[in-house]
Amino acid sequence: xxxxxxxxxxxxxxxxxxxxxxxxxxxxxxxxxxxxxxxxxxxxxxxxxxxxxxxxxxxxxxxxxxxxxxxxxxxxxxxxxxxxxxxxxxxxxxxxxxxxxxxxxxxxxxxxxxxxxxxxxxxxxxxxxxxxxxxxxxxxxxxxxxxxxxxxxxxxxxxxxxxxxxxxxxxxxxxxxxxxxxxxxxxxxxxxxxxxxxxxxxxxxxxxxxxxxxxxxxxxxxxxxxxxxxxxxxxxxxxxxxxxxxxxxxxxxxxxxxxxxxxxxxxxxxxxxxxxxxxxx
Numbered sequence: 001x002x003x004x005x006x007x008x009x010x011x012x013x014x015x016x017x018x019x020x021x022x023x024x025x026x027x028x029x030x031x032x033x034x035x036x037x038x039x040x041x042x043x044x045x046x047x048x049x050x051x052x053x054x055x056x057x058x059x060x061x062x063x064x065x066x067x068x069x070x071x072x073x074x075x076x077x078x079x080x081x082x083x084x085x086x087x088x089x090x091x092x093x094x095x096x097x098x099x100x101x102x103x104x105x106x107x108x109x110x111x112x113x114x115x116x117x118x119x120x121x122x123x124x125x126x127x128x129x130x131x132x133x134x135x136x137x138x139x140x141x142x143x144x145x146x147x148x149x150x151x152x153x154x155x156x157x158x159x160x161x162x163x164x165x166x167x168x169x170x171x172x173x174x175x176x177x178x179x180x181x182x183x184x185x186x187x188x189x190x191x192x193x194x195x196x197x198x199x200x201x202x203x204x205x206x207x208x209x210x211x212x213x214x215x216x217x218x219x220x221x222x223x224x225x226x227x228x229x230x231x232x233x234x235x236x237x238x239x240x241x242x243x244x245x246x247x248x249x250x251x252x253x254x255x256x257x258x259x260x261x262x263x264x265x266x267x268x269x270x271x272x273x274x275x276x277x278x279x280x281x
Contacts, residue, residue, distance in 0.1 A: 028250045029278070032243040034233035036060075038067060038197065039241060041228040044209065047181070047202035048243055048279065049164050050134045051231075054116060055157045056107040056196040059166050059175065063196065064231050066099055066177055072229035080211040081218040084186060087167055088226060089178035095167075095219075098176035106172045107194040112139050112155035119248045121257055122270055129158075129270040131248040134198040134277075136160045136270045138190070157195035160185045160271035162206075164197040181206045185271040200243055200277040241281040248275050 032050050040047040053060040066072060072089060079087040079095055090097040112118060118137055122129040127140045139155035159165060159182055167178035172192070181199055183206055199206060212218040232240045246253050253275050261268045 027247050028252060029244045030247055032200070032232075032245060034240060035064065035231055036197075037232040037241070037243055038063065039228075039230055039232055039235065040072075040202075040226050042205060042209070042224055042226060044224060045202055045205035046241075047205050048200050048241060048277075049181070049197045050200045050243070050245065050277075051164075051197040052133055052135050052157075054133075055110055055135055056166075056194050058104050059107055059194050059196040062101065062104060062175075062177070063179065065101070067229045067231055068234040070230075071099060071177065072226050074225055074227065076220070076223040076225050077209050078220055078223050079180075079218040080209050080220050080223070081214065082207070082211050083184040084218075085165075085180040085182050085184075086206050086209050087178060087180040087218070089167070091177070093223070095178070098178065101176065103171075103173060104166065104175045104194075106168070106175065107166075107196070108172075108191050109154055109156050111150060111152040112137070113150075113152045114142070114145070116155075117247075117249060118155075119254075121273070122268070131270065131273070131275065133248065134200055134245055134275060135195070136163070136274075138270075156191055158185075158270065159187065159189040159193070159195060160198075160274070162199040162203050162274065163195050164199065165189065166194040166196060168193065183207050185269070198274070200245060201279045239281075241279055243277050243279050245277045246275040 036051045038049040051060045076093045077086045077088045078093045116132045118132040120128040120130040129138050136158040137155055140153040144153040145151050163182045165180050166175035168174040209224045210220050212220045257273050260272050
């Protein structure tokens with residue numbers, strides 16, 4: 001039997017797959033909004049984190065607020081485990097402190113609509129794995145949107161290399177000011193901690209921070225510090241970096257994905273790719 005696909009069916013299939021339809025133009029690059037770019041200065045270099053309020057709006061707003069108040073200036077990377085993460089944001093430097101603002105409820109899942117720009121890369125039990133913006137995402141199939149009242153479906157950001165997450169204690173609703181930057185993938189955090197952004201430049205700086213030991217739970221004796229942390233929007237225009245990120249739906253990114261998939265073979269995961277970024281300023 002010969003399978004024929006009509007133009008309308010092809011369009012529907014493309015939409016359901018999260019990919020652009022044939023003939024639909026895709027911007028190769030997108031510019032990160034200044035309010036969504038966290039600029040962390042350290043003695044070892046600059047770290048740029050793209051915040052994603054679509055994934056965790058309350059956590060993004062908290063980090064923006066504290067950063068632009070100068071709360072994070074001088075705070076230590078008090079807990080650093082190589083190949084795992086670097087944690088900071090505690091005014092006490094012990095892992096037990098926070099801001100005077102109330103704790104936040106966990107944002108472990110969110111509702112995804114078509115406007116998120118999700119691009120599916122890997123099939124997974126119960127859903128699909130892919131990228132939206134800079135973020136790695138696990139989500140239910142797009143077809144699930146057809147049977148929901150809000151025309152959205154459940155999604156969850158994943159803790160891959162470079163992802164930023166809110167630290168907390170045993171209470172899942174205890175995130176406050178502390179956060180961590182991943183230096184390796186760790187799926188044991190997925191669904192249990194709030195992911196709110198991803199390092200788009202300076203991951204090498206994060207990996208160069210003074211580290212603790214596993215025996216000491218990563219506590220650092222003489223830690224590096226954030227000399228300054230602000231959103232780009234809060235910086236003077238002359239001191240404001242500009243970042244553009246390759247679109248996850250662009251042909252260039254999808255080609256890069258296929259090259260990586262060929263290299264990794266059956267071991268390929270969504271954590272093996274991230275849209276490249278270009279920084280000016």
